[in-house]
């Protein structure tokens with residue numbers, strides 16, 4: 281009795297393996313991600329290159345550069361920037377409506393409203409569903425390293441904001457204030473979620489209940505979707521190895537950032553309105569005209585937008 285049973289089991293197992301070997305390409309096409317290999321990956325890399333993104337060599341190996349290029353593609357096409365090629369991403373990627381890396385002449389920037397105001401993202405105004413990025417760059421590759429150190433690899437931001445940042449930091453350097461670092465710029469919603477999770481975990485390890493840990497974390501970390509960093513137009517500007525507040529770099533920015541189109545976004549005085557504690561290092565690019573007006577009126581962004589809309 282035993283032997284035929286064994287045979288049956290073996291045959292069944294072989295059948296399963298056989299079926300799997302056929303279904304694998306279909307399965308892989310739905311879930312291409314870091315570590316994937318093969319023709320489907322190569323095809324993906326070729327298509328990303330064709331659209332103006334930079335996935336590295338089209339070698340069929342899904343590495344970091346491919347993941348980042350795919351994230352940029354997703355950001356340009358209103359998909360969540362997971363860096364994983366799921367069915368939705370693949371459908372758009374190979375479809376006729378796929379948006380390339382280069383913005384078109386008539387394209388509207390997502391980080392500016394129809395009225396030409398900076399788009400508000402805060403706890404009451406999450407990043408709109410299907411938000412479309414305009415012209416992202418990888419700061420490590422794009423920025424002059426003799427002017428600024430980019431703390432983390434693959435930090436991305438909108439080109440216009442990075443260009444303004446570089447003009448500002450070069451002016452600071454010319455004035456004798458150097459040693460700049462960018463600790464954070466653009467951030468995906470998934471990145472924000474892991475930031476939140478790791479903060480909650482730290483509190484739980486320190487003895488707080490899950491609920492209390494979540495409340496405590498939400499005071500320091502914005503809810504995923506509600507961080508202004510999602511826009512790619514803000515920078516955490518710091519000095520390597522130093523607490524930023526009170527440094528000469530901090531003082532220089534407070535006096536000069538407005539002239540370059542930047543605002544200090546979260547101050548102690550406006551905490552009630554912004555919903556965020558003061559952050560000495562967090563600057564947002566809004567353009568020179570808005571920045572100077574906000575400085576003159578002593579408005580935070582929430583106040584400024586309300587005031588402008590009432591005009």
Ligand SMILES: [Zn+2]
Nearest residue numbers: 464515516562
């Ligand atoms: Zn920040």
